[in-house]
Amino acid sequence: MTTLLECKHVSKKYGHGTKALSEVSFAVQEGEFVSIIGPSGAGKSTLLRCINRMIDASSGEIIFDGANVLDLRKKELKKLRTRIGMIFQHYNLVNRLSVIENVLHGRLGYKSTLAGVLGLYTEEEKQQAYSILQILGLEDHIYKRCDQLSGGQKQRVGIARALVQNPKMLLCDEPIASLDPNASRVIMEHLKNISSTMGITVIINLHQVDVALKYSDRIIGVNKGRVVYDGTPDGVKTYELQSIYGPDFGKTTGEQGGQHAG
Structure with a gap:
């Protein structure tokens, strides 16, 4: 190993x-x-x-x-x-944003400040985020605001955000x-x-x-x-x-x- x-x-x-x-x-x-x-x-x-x-x-x-x-x-x-993905006790999500938007924040480390501010994500990145959310059983919640989720669902969003970093x-x-x-x-x-x-x-x-x-x-x-x-x-x-x-x-x-x- x-x-x-x-x-x-x-x-x-x-x-x-x-x-x-x-x-x-x-x-x-x-x-x-x-x-x-x-x-x-x-x-x-x-x-x-x-x-x-x-x-x-x-x-x-x-x-x-x-x-x-x-x-x-x-x-x-x-x-x-x-x-290095980080998962927090209190999720650290942006509650007013949707699940998919929060997950895509995991890609910000790869982007210029401007692309990050404008929320410019590629189709490939969106597809990857969707696939990860499917694996975590959240495909039905993709467009929900994060403040509508239970604690366990929020933590799965946190995991998805970390995984989308590869x-x-x-x-x-x-x-x-x-x-x-x-x-x-x-x-x-x-x-x-x-x-x-x-x-x-x-x-x-x-x-x-x-x-x-x-x-x-x-x-x-x-x-x-x-x-x-x-x-x-x-x-x-x-x-x-x-x-x-x-x-x-x-x-x-x-x-x-x-x-x-x-």
Whole structure:
């Protein structure tokens, strides 16, 4: 397998000395489905945003597809981001626009500013957007405004927008945190399917341990900005979960105990 992404000793320090990430190192192969789990505030979202440089890491190296992300200038970074799709917890859609218009926004990274402002898309791009929406079961909603959709449908629009970029990798930041269990299952099935049939690498932040264990090829456990587990789902036992979530994991109700049931 080919290594697509390598993080080497990545740290992120905020102004007043708070370390969000501390010496994070791991490599991800092409087509791999990797879940990052850990308590709130562990650094999961920061890590994802450092990979595509929505946030600048303070030190270390992030090598994606042969390029050191931290060294790229603005134009090179724009080009790199076309190959990294991003899926957000709160969808980041333009509610007043239709589903197809939102999906086509995924092509903006390939266009000049003027073409983007004028919404100039080729027939081929429109056809590709339509095909992706069909795969995601949204063909009946193509011309609906996004504010008329359910949360699960909005998240599928977000996935379609990322896929129309023709990415090599999808970064998914808590994509099911706002969804009910049924909508969550649909989203996870689609992401797994995208990874296995299209060969797209998926890195996903999840709160729900059981979901991570079910769908992932690999689990990375993060606590206080450090990687404390990196291995297969089979290797995640109570001891590992306690090193990720703290010694009370599974013993209490509320968020910590609910992680396993979530």
